[in-house]
Amino acid sequence: MLGTHAKILQTIPWMRDRTAALVRTVADLDRLSLFLAAAQILLITGAFGSLLAQSNWTMVLLYGFLLAAGVGWIVRQALTAKIVTFLMTATTLVTLGLIAAFLVRESIPVVRHSGLGLISPFGSNEWAASQQQFTLVPMIWGTALTTGVAILVAAPFGVAGALFISDIAPDWLREIVKPAVELLAGIPSIVYGFIGVTIIDPYVANLLSISPGALFVIGLIIGFMALPTVISVAEDALSAVPESMKDGSLAMGVTDWQTMKSVSIPTAFSGISAAVLLGVGRAIGETMAATVIIAHSRRLPGPELYNVFDSTETLTTLIASSYGNATPGSKFMSALFAAGVLLLVIVTGLGIVSQLIEQRMHRKLGEGQ
Template sequence: MPLLLAFLFVSATVWVTRQAAAARTLTFLMTISTVVTLGLIAFFLFAEAIPVFERMGVRILLPLEGEMWDPNTNTFSLVPMIWGTAITTIVAILVAGPLGVAGALFISEIAPEQVREIVKPGVEILAGIPSIVYGFIGFTIINPYVSSELSTGFGALLPIGVVIGFMALPTVVSVAEDAISTVPESMKSGALAMGATDWQTMKSVTVPAAFSGISAAVLLGLGRAIGETMAATVMIAHVKELPQPAYDVFDSGETLTTLIAGNFGPAVGTEYLLSALFAAGVVLFLIVTAISITSQYIEERMKRKLGGEV
């Protein structure tokens, strides 16, 4: 707290006297604080996960014979949870990606102004609905329907992925629509003047020009899907085994986030169970970091491509 107060006092004083220098200094300090905070989070996660890695080694990331998750014998494997996260994320992005990009194109390129003024705020409002509400709807309506109509286990991975996909949809629509709106009107007008139809213009001009932003939107939706906790925790069956067969989206399972949320209470005061949950956090951290780096790479690659660079 004293450090924060000192920082605020110095910032206010310098801002009054030298605004330009103060802006640069504040930007630098905020960047440093962000990097330090991220580093501390990473250090804490890895430090707390050390006991289970010392006990299990790389086996915590490999399939085990027999029980894969047994706190009574301190046996832990994150493979079922990693696989459950992968399946629900793939389903979610198959829902949010195409629908999100299509919705963004509709709002930006097709919808009349009156419709756009209603639809866009409505989509953004959807992003503010608490995830527990989505989870409650999924648990009381979607899970029973899928279970009875498709003869699946209650809390199957497919409906969870679909619900998470609709939760990520507003993010994809909003970010992709902003990217599409930045495409210069002269590019689209030139294509139309050459005889291209509206659809050809969107397909051949608008989408390629905004591809970096669209890909960032999809990856943001992917990050939302991977990190979703409450809705999945409410809906999922919390089965810490691999689906049989592994690609069966109608089977039950567990994800990394639901594992942490569902077991953190009982894990308090234990050594290896709590450490195993932190190991799940480490895996999540690495996955999200990889997605962020990939997003930046794709964006820079597309900027160079559109700018004529190799």
């Protein structure tokens, strides 16, 4: 709490200074610049509001903004660049806020209907849409289990790949491997799902004598989908370790592996943790890979809750497999929106935590230098 309070106190003067700088900038504008700035802001704001209201004036206002921005780019390029970048950033933030608000609003009916039973594990935990009985506990638990398996897959393989790229591979090989790994992030999730349902799922089912669509397979696929992000971010963290620390370790006579194990990994551990969280958080939101594999059994795993070789449902697969059958405005549809809210909170939380951990690592390394 003290750290948060200190950050707030540090932020207030910064905001005051930025506001004063903005006021001075506006005061220094000539009439033409002020007119162009006001026209661009008013036109894009009107276009955005018209879009939300589904008005026919949307395109007219948008074309007006493009015209004003074009004129501004010719006569006041620097000012127009600042205005456009500010407007695009503000539009992005407002859009994300509206999406979150819309999800929350649409989920209110099922929250009123089911109360805490929607997410409480102490109720019946049975999903029966025909009886207007909704619970997201099996889906939350299924998401947690698949995430746990994904972390067990992505963490060791991701760290190993990052170590190879940052500390082992020669420069010429690093220039080939790193872009190739980053390109893997562009593979559509349905491709991973197709490989999983046709190759991995039948193989694991026959090998372990389990039913197809097990949570273990889903977690395995999600873990591999997270690998490009984990490797890329973890490699950046390992590359941020000062070379002087590694050279000092080698000068004492230790091997390269001992240096990586005792210097590189501990120093960059915060960044590596952030890489795993960020990678898995992004992979959790991927829907199609899990939807085509999972058995869509809306119940808790059995006989033990931690049985990853059984099947249930996850938050993403629930939405993907059910929205086509849900009637708009029904409790069923509202429950799907509630699942979306939980998914948004989980993924956003993982992203925020990973960013905070990564910032902490950079501060730590900066102080060490």
